[in-house]
Amino acid sequence: xxxxxxxxxxDKNLSGQRRLRxxxxxxxxxxxxxxxxxxVAQCPRCQHILVRRHYRPAQRSLxxxxxxxxxxxxxxxxxFVSFSIKGIGHSIEIEQTASMLLSFEQPIVAIVVxxxxxxxxxxxxxxxxxxxxxxxxSEPKMKHRYIARTLKHLDSWMMADVFIIGALVSxxxxxxxxxxxxxxxxxxxxxxxxxxxxxxxxxxxxWMWFAIAGEPRxxxxxxxxxxxxxxxxxxxxxxxxxxxxxxxxDNHCLRCxxxxxxxxxxxxxxxxxxxxxxxxxxxxxxxxxxxxxxxFGQASNSTIMGGVIGLIQHGSWxxxxxxxxxxxxxPIGKLLVLSWLCxxxxxxxxxxxxARLKLYRITEFIxxxxxxxxxxxxxxVALIHAGDLISVTPGPAALAxxxxxxxxxxxxxxxxxxxxxxxxxPELRPLRGKKx
Numbered sequence: 001x002x003x004x005x006x007x008x009x010x011d012k013n014l015s016g017q018r019r020l021r022x023x024x025x026x027x028x029x030x031x032x033x034x035x036x037x038x039x040v041a042q043c044p045r046c047q048h049i050l051v052r053r054h055y056r057p058a059q060r061s062l063x064x065x066x067x068x069x070x071x072x073x074x075x076x077x078x079x080f081v082s083f084s085i086k087g088i089g090h091s092i093e094i095e096q097t098a099s100m101l102l103s104f105e106q107p108i109v110a111i112v113v114x115x116x117x118x119x120x121x122x123x124x125x126x127x128x129x130x131x132x133x134x135x136x137x138s139e140p141k142m143k144h145r146y147i148a149r150t151l152k153h154l155d156s157w158m159m160a161d162v163f164i165i166g167a168l169v170s171x172x173x174x175x176x177x178x179x180x181x182x183x184x185x186x187x188x189x190x191x192x193x194x195x196x197x198x199x200x201x202x203x204x205x206x207w208m209w210f211a212i213a214g215e216p217r218x219x220x221x222x223x224x225x226x227x228x229x230x231x232x233x234x235x236x237x238x239x240x241x242x243x244x245x246x247x248x249x250d251n252h253c254l255r256c257x258x259x260x261x262x263x264x265x266x267x268x269x270x271x272x273x274x275x276x277x278x279x280x281x282x283x284x285x286x287x288x289x290x291x292x293x294x295x296f297g298q299a300s301n302s303t304i305m306g307g308v309i310g311l312i313q314h315g316s317w318x319x320x321x322x323x324x325x326x327x328x329x330x331p332i333g334k335l336l337v338l339s340w341l342c343x344x345x346x347x348x349x350x351x352x353x354x355a356r357l358k359l360y361r362i363t364e365f366i367x368x369x370x371x372x373x374x375x376x377x378x379x380x381v382a383l384i385h386a387g388d389l390i391s392v393t394p395g396p397a398a399l400a401x402x403x404x405x406x407x408x409x410x411x412x413x414x415x416x417x418x419x420x421x422x423x424x425x426p427e428l429r430p431l432r433g434k435k436x
Contacts, residue, residue, distance in 0.1 A: 020218040020242050021050045022228035022235025025357060027418040029224050029231070029242070032206075045421075046357055050206075050240070057204035058211075062132040064199040065125045071192035072122060079183035081167070083174065083383055085390065092382045094118070094185055097375070100382040104394050109402050113378050116159040116371065121196055124154045128199060131208070140212045145256050148212060152238050155200055156409065159371055160193035165322070166375025172319045173311070173376070174384065209239040213255045218242040227421070229262045236260060267416040268342050274411035275339055281400045281407070282331060289395035291377050293384075301395065304328065304373060327373040327401070334363045334408045338415060345419045353420050360420070364412040370405045374398060 019032040023043040030050070032041050037055035042048065054060055075094055082091030092100075095118065101110035127147050134140050171180050209215075219233060222242055228234050235242050236253040243260055245251050251260040289301035302310065304327045311320035337359050344356075377398050384392040 018218075019215060020222055020224065021240050022233065022242050023048050023050065024235055024237045024240075025417045026353070026421045027227045027229055027235075028421075029222060029226060029228050029233070029235075031224050046354060052204065053207070054202060054204040057202065057207050058132045058135050061128055061199060061202045061204075062136070064195055064202050065128040065132070068192055068195035068199055069122070069125050069129070071188050071195055072118070072125070075185040075189035075192055076118070078185040078188070080185040080189070081171070081183055081379075081383060082181045083178040084181075085178040088389060090383065090385050091181075091183065092379075094189060096382045097378040101378055101394060104381065106394050106398060109374065109378070109394065109398050112402050112406065113375065116157060117163045117375075120154055121158045121160055121192075124151060124158060125196070125199065127151055127154075128203070135208070135211050144212055148208060149238050149256050149258060151203065152205070156368065156413070158196060158200075159368055159375075160189070160196050162369055162371050163375050164190050164193050165369075166372045167379055169319055169322055169372060170376045170379040170383070172316060174380070176314070177390070178384075206240065209241075209255060215241065216254055219244040229418070229422075234260050234262050263418060263422075264414065264416040267414055267419065268345065270414045271338060271411045272342050274407050274414065275335055275342070278331075278404050278407040278411065279335055281403050282335070285397045285400035285404050288397040288400065290373065290397040290401060291380065291395050292393045294391045294393070295389070303397065304401065307373075323373060323376075326369050330366050330370045331404055331408060334367055334412070337363045338408075338411055341415065341420070345423070347423060356420050357417055360412075360415065360417050367405070367409045367412055370408075371402070374402045374405065 020029060021032055021041075021043075022029050023046060025048040026043060026046040028043055028045040030044055032051060035041060035051060035053040037053055039053050040049050041051040043050055078093070079091040080094040080097075082089060084090075095114070097117070098110045098114035101107070101113065127150055131140075131144055131147050131151075134144055167186065171182075174180065219242065221231065221244075222233060223231060228242065232245055233242055234245055234251070236256060236258050238258040239253060239256040241253055241255045243251060243253065245260070245262055252258065253260055286304055288303070290304055290307070291302055293300050293302065304323070308320050308324045308328070311317075311323065341356060341360060377394055380392045381394050384390055
């Protein structure tokens, strides 16, 4: 089969020549060891995982992706959740969490919700299925390189797991006022979220790119144990291939076609601009109501912090902590940490490069979880419609807060962490004291 042939080629390549990588988080050049299934290769300087080897990677990813698609089809075909209050009942399907926002003139929020929970995950899974089938039974072509590139760029924007947490928070918020019934789609989507996560982790990118386009030799002058930029080289952030940078600045990866730079152009300026926009939007996101609840004709506005206080007053401390951390602490923390990194990255700092990189990794990882509150609003708006008895509508803060989440995620992406390592850490000098 094609799988066995590709793996044999990879093993021969590993034993025949050194396969070099430049870490895209710290720029350190190192040689990949020969790996067996279940093993990983880490950057010796920053411990970033360069390669994660899987057993039968194509079959594994294909099986998980097909299973995830089946779970997604079930979740969009049956009721997601239903509620009843004083004889008035209502049920929703998962796609209504986005479509109902359009009825309240929130098209941007609706698009963000639809993309993150259905459209982008579906696109990712169908791309995985198509690509793995090609690698198993056919010869990959140029278009398949673009599909493989797409997989990496979609990863951060799929939020099925965050949506499930948002659904649980929503149900806890209204459990005391109505009877809640979880539909077939709820459980199917929970399974889908798990399978989607497993699919993303099953992708052996190193094997995949070798199977698609082989691996050209690294430039002859490449040396391990030092940075790529100081050698006039750079590593492709998508497929990992090391390239020599041309002086005209028009550099593209020979294997995947990604545009290459020694450092992302205007990384700090772009990151700071996105952080400034996020900071400005974070003010209306907290001042204006994120949703309005109408009970017996009486409207009650709820801000993000007001919702946290309300949950505490009703004894829902765990849910209040989830909302407080995801909607208050995480955005503020991201804004502060990324701003501090931008301001200090061009100067030597007493805090080690590794410590600063860990801070960056944390901010990059947790940013998407702030979407919990946006998903809570989308679910409650779609679910709670009981006429004059009770209803929920989105507030102006929903758009502002969704924008904050997206912009801070973009800020983390545009920040080039390799800049942290360009200035050496100053040597610590012993404190001078008086002799006693």
